[in-house]
Amino acid sequence: MENSRHRPRKNTPHVVKAYDNTNGDFIGRVVDITADGMMIVTRDLVTTGREFQLRIILPVMVQHKTDVVVNGQVVWSEPDTNPDYCRIGIKFSNLDGADGYLLEDVMHRLNLVG
Numbered sequence: 001m002e003n004s005r006h007r008p009r010k011n012t013p014h015v016v017k018a019y020d021n022t023n024g025d026f027i028g029r030v031v032d033i034t035a036d037g038m039m040i041v042t043r044d045l046v047t048t049g050r051e052f053q054l055r056i057i058l059p060v061m062v063q064h065k066t067d068v069v070v071n072g073q074v075v076w077s078e079p080d081t082n083p084d085y086c087r088i089g090i091k092f093s094n095l096d097g098a099d100g101y102l103l104e105d106v107m108h109r110l111n112l113v114g
Contacts, residue, residue, distance in 0.1 A: 046074050
C-alpha cells in the first residue's frame with residue numbers, strides 16, 4: 001500500500017465509533033484519525049472506492065453535539081492482524097462546513113491531529 005498520507009495519524013485512546021449515516025449500520029471503531037481521513041477496524045472487508053456518509057460518535061460533547069457527519073471514500077481495505085477483523089482506510093471528501101470544523105475542533109482538543 002502506497003503511503004499518500006499528507007498529515008501524521010494519531011492513535012486515539014478514546015472509543016470512537018463510526019456508523020453508516022444512511023442506514024444506521026455500525027461500521028466499526030476509529031483507531032486513528034487525521035483531518036484528511038481515518039482508519040477503522042471493522043468486521044468485514046469493504047470494497048475499495050465505496051463511499052459512505054459517516055456518523056462519527058464524538059468521545060466528548062463539543063458545541064452541544066455528540067456526533068459529526070462527514071462523507072468519505074474507502075481508499076484501502078485489508079485483513080487485520082486479528083483474523084476476526086479488517087482495517088479500512090477512509091479519505092474524507094467533505095471537511096467543509098460546520099461538521100468538518102466540529103471534527104477538527106474535537107481532534108485538536110483531544111490532541112489527535114499531528
